[in-house]
Amino acid sequence: MEVSSEKLVIGFVAIFLLGVMFAVVNGIYTEEVDQSLPLIMYAISFVSIIIGGFVVMLFQWKINKVQLEKVLKILPEIQRKIVKVLIKNNNALEQNRIVALTGINKVKISRVLMELEQREVIKRTNLGNTKLIVLKI
Known part of the structure; x- marks a missing residue:
């Protein structure tokens, strides 16, 4: 907290x-x-x-x-699924791990993460070839 x-x-x-x-x-x-x-x-x-x-x-x-x-x-089902995965993994996870854990394809994950970032639910930062996704709420 x-x-x-x-x-x-x-x-x-x-x-x-x-x-x-x-x-x-x-x-x-x-x-x-x-x-x-x-x-x-x-x-x-x-x-x-x-x-x-x-x-x-x-x-x-x-x-x-x-x-x-x-x-x-409030969140749609796919966004809720991603947020729950982040919560289970200490509020931060690499984007490629989210793809592996959710079973959703990379393109869809990328688009959903952009939507979540616009809603200020998450923050994305570059981490080599992938991005680090951090839950802001």
């Missing part, structure tokens, strides 16, 4: 704001009680951040899986 730079920035800002909030709360607590916050408060906060991160990752994974299923429903 790839994390976008926007999500990273939001995550760092949230952690920074949490740190500022702890500093303010610690200052207020120190003025009133004349002691700093107990270490258990910091430990509970750290564990909460870790658990929250895992929950967010699980929801994001489920959302990505649902989106992929929706995309597969």
